[in-house]
Amino acid sequence: MIDLKAKPFYLDDEAIAWVNNTKESMTLDEKLGQLFVPVGYSGDPEVLDNTMLRLHVGGIMYRCGDSAEMQETHRYLQEHSRIPMLIGANLEDGGIGIAVDGTAFGKQMQAAATGDPESAYRLGKISCSEGAAVGCNWAFAPVVDIDRNWRNPITNVRTYGDDPDRVLAFARQYMKAAKEENVLVAIKHFPGDGCDEVDQHILTSVNDLSVGEWDATYGKIYKGLIDDGAQTVMVGHIAQPAYQKYFTPQHPKKLVPATLSPELLQRLLREKLGFNGLIVSDATPMVGFSCAMERSLAVPYAIEAGCDMFLFNKVKNLLISSHL
Numbered sequence: 001m002i003d004l005k006a007k008p009f010y011l012d013d014e015a016i017a018w019v020n021n022t023k024e025s026m027t028l029d030e031k032l033g034q035l036f037v038p039v040g041y042s043g044d045p046e047v048l049d050n051t052m053l054r055l056h057v058g059g060i061m062y063r064c065g066d067s068a069e070m071q072e073t074h075r076y077l078q079e080h081s082r083i084p085m086l087i088g089a090n091l092e093d094g095g096i097g098i099a100v101d102g103t104a105f106g107k108q109m110q111a112a113a114t115g116d117p118e119s120a121y122r123l124g125k126i127s128c129s130e131g132a133a134v135g136c137n138w139a140f141a142p143v144v145d146i147d148r149n150w151r152n153p154i155t156n157v158r159t160y161g162d163d164p165d166r167v168l169a170f171a172r173q174y175m176k177a178a179k180e181e182n183v184l185v186a187i188k189h190f191p192g193d194g195c196d197e198v199d200q201h202i203l204t205s206v207n208d209l210s211v212g213e214w215d216a217t218y219g220k221i222y223k224g225l226i227d228d229g230a231q232t233v234m235v236g237h238i239a240q241p242a243y244q245k246y247f248t249p250q251h252p253k254k255l256v257p258a259t260l261s262p263e264l265l266q267r268l269l270r271e272k273l274g275f276n277g278l279i280v281s282d283a284t285p286m287v288g289f290s291c292a293m294e295r296s297l298a299v300p301y302a303i304e305a306g307c308d309m310f311l312f313n314k315v316k317n318l319l320i321s322s323h324l
Helices: 013-025 030-033 046-052 069-080 108-113 119-132 164-180 211-216 218-227 241-247 261-271 295-305 315-321
Strands: 060-061 086-089 184-192 231-234 277-282
Touching: 030 184, 060 069, 069 086, 069 119, 069 211, 108 164, 119 164, 184 218, 184 241, 211 241, 211 315, 218 315, 231 261, 241 261, 261 295
Parallel strands: 060 086, 184 231, 231 277
Antiparallel strands: none
């Protein structure tokens, strides 16, 4: 059970009462909608009314328009949604992650190359201040993967490098800036990308470290940021066989992405690392997710496995679900 008084929420009795009263007043359709974070492509009020708002989605991420368009769209959504929405964006390298006219600060590896964690603070400050200015309250950042394999097509310049201590130090500075701008972070991609040469868009990636190796590297980073109050963790379509077998010795040999693994989400992330915040899946149209099982099974199974929110469902699927 989530403890709303504890880290990272720290809610008082009045705030907890609002949460409980809101949940009690929600319809089944509203509760269902809160699980999903679709991609938005139009800021037209009629489209917003008949898709996102009618389906009561819990969050959204828009493909970039200019800052005026993003601000207007996000304001309309918040003003017309009965339950405040999470507005996400890939704020990894500047305000450009949410608006085409935002500031392009630089990739995380460029910040790390300075050797000064203050560069990560500046990256977070520019990214999150510009994001907040147009209505974003949820940064899908920082990337806390480790650049263990330079051939990896996903990590590379998106990481703070191959030294876990440096990754942790720089990510902490980004988080500090995000907190100052009242923007939630989503540290990603749990349980850690960068070991193999696989693109999660086309195949499930594998973090092949032993339990001890993982604890000393990725585990050290996640534990440090969780202890510092990271509010959300984004889970990648990445298998971690050693820990899956550690918690379930009879675990089948078939590799299962973390998005579908109760061992990784509940036993490792929740119990061992003590994470009390929100777990969100990475983008689920990726083949790294959908190749594990049929999507009709994978969607509910991901939620059952431990994902609190489900990233990038198709709106038409929600339309169908709302009539079941």
